[in-house]
Amino acid sequence: MPLKKIVFLGLLLLAHWAHAGVVLTDIQGRKIAMNDLKGKWVMINYWASWCQPCVDEIQEFNRFYRIEKDRVALFAVNYEGLSVAEQRTLIKQHRIRYPSLQKDPRHALDLGDIRGVPVTFVFNPRGEFLTALYGSQTLDTLREIISRG
Incomplete structure (x- = not known):
């Protein structure tokens, strides 16, 4: 096996x-x-909270989570870097019905720079990063992603 291929496979496994x-x-x-x-x-x-497309898609994510929670782990991350108390207030105000994370996991998960919100990062069931979905999502677009499985 050529060295380049071995190095590539090693990096892929490491990631x-x-x-x-x-x-x-x-x-x-x-x-x-x-x-x-x-x-x-x-x-x-x-x-x-200042992003209207973000707020608009919350109900779509609520529906998606209610239907697919056995197959999907869905997490909200507030981009504003707010305290836990402030996040709880917004979660209640916007009726977010799926889990929210206290801290931004972008560095731990090597998600790179976020170029705008809303954005949804998707990992497949093997734990591999699949895609970043920029812009508002709907129940249909979310279900389409997991149907590729």
Whole structure:
């Protein structure tokens, strides 16, 4: 096997296993290991209270989570970097019915720079990063992503 191919495969494996040790913390303080989410689609949605498209898509995510919560781990991340108390207020105000994370996991998950909100990062059931969905999502667009499975 050529050396370039070996190096590429090694980097691919390293990237895949790098997320296995990441532990997320939800707004209630519960720890969620990425490794424990294997077998589920993982979606991390960045939103902001000043972003009308972000607010508009919350109800779509609520519907999606209600229907697909057995197959999908969905997390909201407030892009504004607010305190937990401020986040709780916004979660209640906007009626977010899916888990929210206390802290931004973008560095731990190597998500790179966020060029705008809303954006949803998608990991497949093997824990591999699949895509970043910029712009508002609907129940149909979200279900289409996981149907590719």
